[in-house]
Amino acid sequence: MSSSSDNPFVRFTAFWWALGVFMLFGVILLAIKLFSGSGDRPNPLEEAAAAKRYETRAAVEAAQKAAFAYKEVEKGKVVQVPPHDVFPLVGQGLLAEKPVAVAKPEQIVPGSDRQLAAANEPKVDVAAVDALTPAADAPIDPALLEAGKAQFMGGGTCFVCHGPTGEGGPIGPTLAGSEWVTGPVSNLIRIQLRGLEGPIQLKGATYTPPAPMAALAHQTDEQIAAVLTYIRNSFGNKASAVLPEQVKMLRSEVGKPMLKEADLIKP
Ligand code: HEC
Known part of the structure; x- marks a missing residue:
């Protein structure tokens, strides 16, 4: 007896069955494609992405x-x-940009150019600056005091921290009756040029500022001289004027790290 595959009728039927199943797969795939949403219909996941x-x-x-x-x-x-x-x-x-000052001495690499330069840097001669201070009772030009007041309330924005009448503010200590204000002029100039941080002895108490005073070196020599003359002769203070030449002599201080009380001459 011959096998069924040799039977032409069986072969014929098998062929059509196979074709039918093949077509059925095609139709199912098409249906899936049409109704699965990948056509024109938006896919929420892709939309979100x-x-x-x-x-x-x-x-x-x-x-x-x-x-x-x-x-x-x-x-x-x-x-x-x-x-x-x-x-x-x-x-x-x-x-x-000006090279930023090294904030801490520990940041200077030993033997580096920076360290050698620092070692060779001429020390500022504060004594020479203070020696130029005019006599305390020498008359002061009222126009200079006016310019100083304008600087205090304007370009220097001192009043924001020290209060408009110098009695102290939310950040800055009092200037009224401060021994620093009426003390050596070189201190005051250097504070303007370098800023001041850390606790400071003031009127018999320790003042610990909530934030340091940043350098205000953008002011001209004349503006600094005027504003310092103003604070030395306002709020009940009385002291000599400050000269623009004195400020000029200390300009090399600009860019150095902020001062601490120990860097200043005791008033
Ligand atoms: C951002 C706030 C701020 C501004 C602006 C500011 N200061 Fe100060 N000032 C301070 C602080 C804070 C201290 C105390 C810093 C410390 O003790 O470490 C200080 C300290 C001082 C001192 C020495 C301490 C004293 O009270 O006698 C003087 C003088 C002074 N400032 C003057 C000025 C002048 C002048 C201006 C404007 C040209 C000015 N400051 C602008 C915050 C400021």
Whole structure:
């Protein structure tokens, strides 16, 4: 007896069955594709992922725009910068920056150029500066006091921390009756040029500031002389004027770390 596959009728039927099953798979796949949502219908997962992507991209672009697109090319002149101009500008900004003072002596590498330079740095001659201080009873030009007051309330913004009448404020200690204010002029100039941090003995008590006084070295020699003359002759204080030459002599102090009480001459 021959096997059934040799039977032409069986072969014929098997062929059509196979074709039918094959087609059925095709139809099922098509149905799955049509009704599973991958056609025109939105896929909620993909939608969510896309929304997140667009959100991130918008945030990145906004941040870049804020950081780069507008630059102050010179004081008071802000321009929009094409992207390819940004890097030279950032570079120029970095180059124009003064080298930041080493905040702590421990940060200076032993034997480095910085350390050698520090060792060779001429010590400021505070005695020579204080020797120039005019007599305490020498008359003071009222215009100088006016300029000093303007600086105190304006460009120097001293009043913000020390109070408009120098009685002390939320951050700064009192200037009224302070032995530092009426003491050696070199102290006062150096505080302006370098800032002051840490506790300080003042009127018989220890004042511990909530924040240090930052250097205000952007002021001109004349402005510093005027504002210091003003605080030395206001709020009940009486002391000599301060000369712009004295400020000029101490300009090399700019950029050095903040002063502490121990760096000053005891008043
Ligand atoms: C950001 C706040 C702030 C500003 C602005 C500020 N100071 Fe001070 N000033 C302080 C603090 C804080 C101290 C005390 C720092 C310390 O003891 O470490 C201080 C200390 C002083 C002292 C010595 C201590 C005393 O009370 O006698 C003088 C003098 C002084 N400032 C003058 C000025 C003058 C002048 C200006 C404006 C040109 C000015 N300050 C602007 C916060 C400020």
